[in-house]
Amino acid sequence: MAAERLVVIGGDAAGMSAASQARRLKGPAELGITAFERGHFTSYSACGIPYWVGGDVAERDELIARTPEEHRARAIDLRMRTEVTEIDVAGQRVRALDRDSGETSWTGFDKLVIATGARPVRPALPGMDAPGVHGVQTLDDGQALLDSLNRAGAFRAEGPEGRRAVVVGAGYIGVEMAEAMLKRGFEVTVLNRGEQPMATLDPDMGRLVHDAMDGLGITTVNGAAVTAIRTGPDGRVRAVETADASYPADVVVLGIGVEPETTLARAVGLPVGPHGGLLTDLSMRVVGHDNIWAGGDCVEVLDLVAGRTRHIALGTHANKHGQIIGSNVGGGYGTFPGVVGTAVSKVCDLEIARTGLREKDARAVGLRFVTATIESTGRAGYYPGARPMTVKMLAEFRTGRLLGVQIVGRDGAAKRVDVAAVALTAGMTVEQMTALDLGYAPPFSPVWDPVLVAARKTVTALRRAGTA
Amino acid sequence: MAAERLVVIGGDAAGMSAASQARRLKGPAELGITAFERGHFTSYSACGIPYWVGGDVAERDELIARTPEEHRARAIDLRMRTEVTEIDVAGQRVRALDRDSGETSWTGFDKLVIATGARPVRPALPGMDAPGVHGVQTLDDGQALLDSLNRAGAFRAEGPEGRRAVVVGAGYIGVEMAEAMLKRGFEVTVLNRGEQPMATLDPDMGRLVHDAMDGLGITTVNGAAVTAIRTGPDGRVRAVETADASYPADVVVLGIGVEPETTLARAVGLPVGPHGGLLTDLSMRVVGHDNIWAGGDCVEVLDLVAGRTRHIALGTHANKHGQIIGSNVGGGYGTFPGVVGTAVSKVCDLEIARTGLREKDARAVGLRFVTATIESTGRAGYYPGARPMTVKMLAEFRTGRLLGVQIVGRDGAAKRVDVAAVALTAGMTVEQMTALDLGYAPPFSPVWDPVLVAARKTVTALRRAGTA
Numbered sequence: 001m002a003a004e005r006l007v008v009i010g011g012d013a014a015g016m017s018a019a020s021q022a023r024r025l026k027g028p029a030e031l032g033i034t035a036f037e038r039g040h041f042t043s044y045s046a047c048g049i050p051y052w053v054g055g056d057v058a059e060r061d062e063l064i065a066r067t068p069e070e071h072r073a074r075a076i077d078l079r080m081r082t083e084v085t086e087i088d089v090a091g092q093r094v095r096a097l098d099r100d101s102g103e104t105s106w107t108g109f110d111k112l113v114i115a116t117g118a119r120p121v122r123p124a125l126p127g128m129d130a131p132g133v134h135g136v137q138t139l140d141d142g143q144a145l146l147d148s149l150n151r152a153g154a155f156r157a158e159g160p161e162g163r164r165a166v167v168v169g170a171g172y173i174g175v176e177m178a179e180a181m182l183k184r185g186f187e188v189t190v191l192n193r194g195e196q197p198m199a200t201l202d203p204d205m206g207r208l209v210h211d212a213m214d215g216l217g218i219t220t221v222n223g224a225a226v227t228a229i230r231t232g233p234d235g236r237v238r239a240v241e242t243a244d245a246s247y248p249a250d251v252v253v254l255g256i257g258v259e260p261e262t263t264l265a266r267a268v269g270l271p272v273g274p275h276g277g278l279l280t281d282l283s284m285r286v287v288g289h290d291n292i293w294a295g296g297d298c299v300e301v302l303d304l305v306a307g308r309t310r311h312i313a314l315g316t317h318a319n320k321h322g323q324i325i326g327s328n329v330g331g332g333y334g335t336f337p338g339v340v341g342t343a344v345s346k347v348c349d350l351e352i353a354r355t356g357l358r359e360k361d362a363r364a365v366g367l368r369f370v371t372a373t374i375e376s377t378g379r380a381g382y383y384p385g386a387r388p389m390t391v392k393m394l395a396e397f398r399t400g401r402l403l404g405v406q407i408v409g410r411d412g413a414a415k416r417v418d419v420a421a422v423a424l425t426a427g428m429t430v431e432q433m434t435a436l437d438l439g440y441a442p443p444f445s446p447v448w449d450p451v452l453v454a455a456r457k458t459v460t461a462l463r464r465a466g467t468a
Numbered sequence: 469m470a471a472e473r474l475v476v477i478g479g480d481a482a483g484m485s486a487a488s489q490a491r492r493l494k495g496p497a498e499l500g501i502t503a504f505e506r507g508h509f510t511s512y513s514a515c516g517i518p519y520w521v522g523g524d525v526a527e528r529d530e531l532i533a534r535t536p537e538e539h540r541a542r543a544i545d546l547r548m549r550t551e552v553t554e555i556d557v558a559g560q561r562v563r564a565l566d567r568d569s570g571e572t573s574w575t576g577f578d579k580l581v582i583a584t585g586a587r588p589v590r591p592a593l594p595g596m597d598a599p600g601v602h603g604v605q606t607l608d609d610g611q612a613l614l615d616s617l618n619r620a621g622a623f624r625a626e627g628p629e630g631r632r633a634v635v636v637g638a639g640y641i642g643v644e645m646a647e648a649m650l651k652r653g654f655e656v657t658v659l660n661r662g663e664q665p666m667a668t669l670d671p672d673m674g675r676l677v678h679d680a681m682d683g684l685g686i687t688t689v690n691g692a693a694v695t696a697i698r699t700g701p702d703g704r705v706r707a708v709e710t711a712d713a714s715y716p717a718d719v720v721v722l723g724i725g726v727e728p729e730t731t732l733a734r735a736v737g738l739p740v741g742p743h744g745g746l747l748t749d750l751s752m753r754v755v756g757h758d759n760i761w762a763g764g765d766c767v768e769v770l771d772l773v774a775g776r777t778r779h780i781a782l783g784t785h786a787n788k789h790g791q792i793i794g795s796n797v798g799g800g801y802g803t804f805p806g807v808v809g810t811a812v813s814k815v816c817d818l819e820i821a822r823t824g825l826r827e828k829d830a831r832a833v834g835l836r837f838v839t840a841t842i843e844s845t846g847r848a849g850y851y852p853g854a855r856p857m858t859v860k861m862l863a864e865f866r867t868g869r870l871l872g873v874q875i876v877g878r879d880g881a882a883k884r885v886d887v888a889a890v891a892l893t894a895g896m897t898v899e900q901m902t903a904l905d906l907g908y909a910p911p912f913s914p915v916w917d918p919v920l921v922a923a924r925k926t927v928t929a930l931r932r933a934g935t936a
Contacts, residue, residue, distance in 0.1 A: 013915070048850060048910045062850035172909075315915045316908035337903050344907035353907055382516060382530035412883060415913070418906045419886045425904060426894030435805050436893060438886045439812035439821055440784035441640075442516045445883070447481070447783045 003032045006329055007094055007109035009084045009264070011037025012044065013315050014296025015115030016066065017322020018329065019076050025330030028075040034107055035076055036096050038083035041139045042068050047315050049142040050173070053149075054180030060139055087112070087268050089289070111291050111329050114265055114278065115322070118258035118297035118313045127229030132237035133252040136177060148251055149184055163187055166240045166249040168226055170197035174255030175209070175347045178218050181253065182348070188217075189247050191224040191240060200343060201406050202358050204373070205392055208408040212350040221247075258313045260298045273300040275311035282335040284325045293329060295321025295336075302338030305356045305403060305424055306365045312339060340424040341404075344414040353417035356404030356424050357394060368397035370465050372457035376450035378412030380442035389413045391454040393420075393430065400429040400462050405454070412444070419451045430458040471500045474797055475562055475577035477552045477732070479505025480512065481786035482764025482793070483583030484534065487544050489794020496543040499798065502575055503544055504564050506551035509607045510536050515783050517610040518641070521617075522648030528607055555580070555736050557757070579759050579797050582733055582746065583790070586726035586765035586781045595697030600705035601720045604645060616719055617652055631655060634708045634717040636694055638665035642723030643677065643815045646686050649721065650816070656685075657715050659692040659708060668811060669874050670826050672841070673860055676876040680818040689715075726781045728766045741768040743779035750803040752793045761797065763789025763804075770806030773824045773871060773892055774833045780807060808892040809872075812882040821885035824872030824892050825862060836865035838933050840925035844918035846880030848910035857881045859922040861888075861898065868897040868930050873922070880912070887919045898926040 006022060008015045019033050043066040051057045071078045079096065085104065086095040093108045120135040122128055134145040165181040167174050170192035181188045190197065190213070196206030197213065197220055213220050221242075229252060230239040240247045260277035262270075271279045271287045277300035279287045284299075286292040296318035300309035317339065324334035342355040362369045371394050377386040389409025396403055405420035407413045423433055433455035440447060448456075474490060476483045487501050511534040519525045539546045547564065553572065554563040561576045588603040590596055602613040633649040635642050638660035649656045658665065658681070664674030665681065665688055681688050689710075697720060698707040708715045728745035730738070739747045739755045745768035747755045752767075754760040764786035768777035785807065792802035810823040830837050839862050845854040857877025864871055873888035875881045891901055901923035908915060916924075 045848060045850070045910065045915065047908070047915075048848060051851060051910055056852050057850050314908065316906070316917075319915050320903065335903075339905045342905045342907050344909045344912050346909070346911055351912075355905070355907075380513060380516060382513070382525050383519060384524050414909070415880065415883065415907055416886075418884075418904075418917075419890055421905050421907070422887055422890035422894070422896075425900075426890065426896065428890075428894065432893075435788065435803075436886075437807045437810045437823070437889050438784070439810050439823075439883055439889070440515070440782065441812045441814070441882070442513065442519055443814055443882075444812050444819075447513065447515075447787050449784075449886075 003028065003030055004110045005108055006031055006033045006111045006113070007107055008033065008035040008113040008115060009094065010115035010117055010296070011035055011042040011078065011080070012046070012115065012117060012296070013318035014322040014325070015113060016043045016071060017319050018113045018115065018293070018295065018325040019071070020074065021323050021326025022330035023074050023076060025327065025332050031330065033076045035071070035078045036082045036084050036094070037078065037080050038099060039138060039140060040081065042066060042071060042078065044139055045315060046137060049136050049139070050176035050180045053136065053142055053145055053177070054183040060143060063139065084264060087264055089268050089292070112293070113325055113329065114286070114292065114294040114298060115296045116261040116264060116298045119261045120254060120258050121256045122254065123226070123256070125226060125228050127231050127237065130229055130231045130237045131235060132250065133229055133254065135254045136173060137258060145253065162250050164248050164250050165189070165253065166191060166247050167253045167255055168240065169255035169257065170194065170220060171199060171255060171257055172343065172345045173257070175213070175352070176345060177253045177255050178213065179347050182216065182218060186251070189219045189221065191226055191242065191247065192220060192222050193225050195222060197222070198352060200354055200358070201352070201408070202392065205390065205406045205408055208390055209347070209350065209352055213347055216348050218347070258297065260311055262298055265294070265298070273309045275300055275309065277309070277311045279309070282337065283328050284321055284336055293325040295325050301336070304338040304340050306361060308365065310339070310341070312341070314343065340421050342417060342421040344417060346414065349410055351407070351409055351414035353407040353414045354405070355417050355421045356402065358404060358406070359394065362394060362403055367403060369394045369403055370397060370458065370461040372454060372461045374450065374453045374457050376453050377446055378409060378450070379444060380446050383442045385411060387411055389450050391450045393454040393458045395430040395458045395462060397462070397465060400431055400459070402428055402430055402433060405451070416451055430455045430462070434459060471496065471498055472578045473576055474499055474501045474579045474581070475575055476501065476503040476581040476583060477562065478583035478585055478764070479503055479507070479510040479546065479548070480514070480583065480585060480764070481783050482790040483581060484511045484539060485787050485790020486581045486583065486761070486763065486793040486797065487539070488542065489791050490798035491542050491544060493795065493798030493800050501544045503539070503546045504550050504552045504562070505546065505548050506567060507606060507608060508549065510534060510539060510546065512607055513783060514605060517604050517607070518644035518648045521604065521610055521613055521645070522651040528611065531607065552732060555732055557736050557760070580761070581793055581797065582754070582760065582762040582766060583764045584729040584732060584766045587729045588722060588726050589724045590722065591694070591724070593694060593696055595699050595705065598697055598699045598705045599703060600718065601697055601722065603722045604641060605726060613721065630718050632716050632718050633657070633721065634659060634715050635721045635723055636708065637723035637725065638662065638688060639667060639723060639725055640811065640813045641725070643681070643820070644813060645721045645723050646681065647815045650684065650686060654719070657687045657689065659694055659710065659715065660688055660690050661693050663690060665690070666820055668822055668826070669820070669876070670860065673858065673874045673876055676858055677815070677818065677820055681815055684816050686815070726765065728779055730766055733762070733766070741777045743768055743777065745777070745779045747777070750805065751796050752789055752804055761793040763793050769804070772806040772808050774829060776833065778807070778809070780809070782811065808889050810885060810889040812885060814882065817878055819875070819877055819882035821875040821882045822873070823885050823889045824870065826872060826874070827862065830862060830871055835871060837862045837871055838865060838926065838929040840922060840929045842918065842921045842925050844921050845914055846877060846918070847912060848914050851910045853879060855879055857918050859918045861922040861926045863898040863926045863930060865930070865933060868899050868927070870896055870898055870901060873919070884919055898923045898930070902927060
């Protein structure tokens with residue numbers, strides 16, 4: 001019997017996790033695996049790029065979990081710099097273009113994994129492609145930015161010239177890149193279209209991030225929609241323009257977010273959801289297609305709290321998807337039940353975390369809720385290094401079910417959100433949460449953990465609302 | 469109508485939380501509150517004593533959450549240095565002894581709260597009461613120890629004399645006091661009766677603590693049962709003796725643990741459990757007594773995983789008990805469903821955490837299980853400061869239900885156990901845990917959180933055991 005043929009499109013987290021897990025379950029005699037990657041790298045941590053740019057991580061290669069050679073050593077036929085340009089669903093084959101030689105060829109499959117990732121949102125504005133304007137989605141992007149920073153540094157004079165960075169966007173990537181540019185010695189201005197930075201938080205919590213960024217010396221301009229990138233006679237970026245103002249810039253970093261890269265899949269009618277991502281079932285099979293799987297940044301995931309799909313580009317989901325796809329493709333079993341929307345980040349020592357629904361998310365899906373916000377510390381108040389931490393909690397009216405948590409604070413703030421993530425997954429009420437047996441010792445928590453304090457205040461809010 | 473009379477025995481976390489919460493719900497015209505405390509202090513953090521002794525916390529008073537004066541300002545009749553010596557259940561009154569004047573008097577109650585705490589286990593061995601031998605349960609104990617350290621310091625000569633500390637016991641208090649004494653410049657030897665330090669962990673995890681303590685310069689002697697404290701001509705401690713050896717000591721710290729202080733309650737036949745703690749119902753009422761509540765270190769709590777009661781002396785439980793008792797006494801409503809056995813601690817930068825059942829706990833209640841142990845890091849491997857972390861997980865055979873987690877590691881190890889604490893409370897299986905949406909960003913976690921890695925390996929162990 002000839003080996004079954006698995007084709008994987010995309011050589012980063014989801015695609016190569018799927019290939020590796022399938023290989024773990026089936027040897028080359030049973031399963032042939034061909035993987036296509038259009039770029040130079042495989043299996044790398046895009047989430048680590050801001051820390052490489054900022055200098056916390058010294059070498060690009062530290063971000064690479066597994067090289068092409070390591071994949072090939074596991075009997076995966078990995079074609080680098082080779083872009084799949086067409087999927088022939090009925091014919092069970094893909095056409096690929098070797099980007100160096102320019103040659104194209106068809107490869108047949110019995111099973112197909114689509115892991116094409118996401119592409120940065122790059123608004124069609126004048127000057128957006130000028131030298132000195134950088135995305136930070138790929139290792140290539142990161143390297144280009146670092147080269148640009150070194151070039152800017154070489155021209156540094158007295159005064160601010162040569163060291164003014166403008167970051168467009170104030171989401172996770174935006175704030176992490178603001179930190180990175182600050183660490184590189186730049187004067188940093190963040191242009192944020194929204195009401196407050198970190199639109200993944202409610203504005204009252206985003207305000208805390210804004211204040212902290214102020215304190216760090218990062219200028220954040222809210223309500224700033226970029227209209228153009230102004231360039232100089234040499235073609236390089238000089239400033240970022242909004243309707244109201246012009247912000248001098250020697251380097252511009254785009255942190256505007258990403259959208260699912262599903263061009264190939266849409267061209268052949270594979271189903272996409274309201275956010276442009278591929279739709280899959282619980283086993284990560286593309287809906288309506290028994291032999292095509294999809295995972296990572298190119299799919300939509302079920303939001304278990306909102307009861308509908310979302311698009312979340314995050315390495316931790318991509319790795320889980322790949323693992324599950326690889327199990328199913330390799331004859332094992334795995335499902336991805338969905339997400340609760342957990343995300344953590346930091347700007348210097350300020351930690352930012354969220355899980356579940358924001359106020360507007362809850363409203364959008366017809367949920368009535370109460371909120372409570374508390375301030376506490378990550379350690380016992382008397383323990384050295386105790387710093388303020390703000391926790392906001394949302395619970396459903398009547399049922400008292402937890403709907404979401406947002407945390408902004410210092411040491412120990414971010415990962416505290418995991419308690420809420422598990423409680424959301426389990427469908428706990430905030431009353432149940434008040435009794436949670438969380439770890440207590442003075443270096444790690446006040447005697448009432450901030451999450452418990454928030455749960456208690458939310459219970460009170462429910463009672464006042466005539467419910468609970 | 470005369471005010472209802474509430475009497476509280478014990479002025480620390482459980483007792484004063486109960487009094488405060490009752491006062492919040494009912495004013496003095498409705499409810500008179502009398503509280504008796506035999507010591508000098510109210511509402512303090514006993515868990516903070518090692519950090520005060522070690523110098524992290526500069527002043528004793530920082531450990532006091534609320535002073536007697538603050539309680540009195542809230543219309544609580546607080547009698548300090550006054551010890552309740554008898555409960556007259558049928559007559560609804562308590563007899564109290566003023567320890568300064570020697571006078572006794574009876575006080576009537578409609579409702580009674582017993583919050584008598586725990587007392588240190590102090591084996592009846594020769595020399596145990598010698599000057600230089602110290603418990604660390606109360607602020608008075610901590611002050612006596614600090615005075616003793618200062619005295620020892622004053623006699624310091626060249627060489628080790630005057631700065632040798634022996635800590636008896638290697639549980640939470642023992643290891644925290646070992647750190648404290650190290651910080652005070654002492655040479656520290658920990659004498660541990662068990663196989664490994666931290667008997668609240670399985671020995672394989674305790675071994676990691678032992679190795680880390682070695683690395684910190686703390687000498688740990690396992691299997692060392694103390695037989696006597698040897699004193700010098702001046703009556704002060706000179707050495708600690710075991711069957712095999714003699715350990716020179718200028719100061720001895722007892723960290724052997726505590727047992728429920730229920731002398732008063734047992735004298736009048738109130739029900740105690742197998743660990744000597746008072747037995748209560750879910751509303752924290754003493755079983756069989758509608759008008760008597762008990763909480764804090766003097767009660768047994770239901771272990772939700774083992775399905776039977778345990779004794780756990782921990783401020784976080786005591787505060788919850790007090791809150792619940794105060795609500796119920798004050799006409800509100802609250803219940804304490806039980807614990808899952810979460811505890812966290814540290815020795816210098818080594819973090820130690822556990823929740824749920826150890827292997828021997830599971831066996832003791834008739835559970836069959838599998839275990840898995842993994843090593844990971846608290847941050848992405850490439851992020852600065854990523855340090856090893858070991859996670860051990862137990863899951864029930866057949867059902868795959870999580871039974872327990874133990875974590876030993878550095879930065880971010882301790883509070884990670886909270887994820888497991890919530891999962892235990894929710895009765896999750898380890899398979900369900902593999903899909904948990906935990907916070908991921910390189911400074912806070914590898915792309916697979918260590919808890920997820922452990923869950924995955926435990927799933928594999930279940931599969932190999934022919935189950936799951």
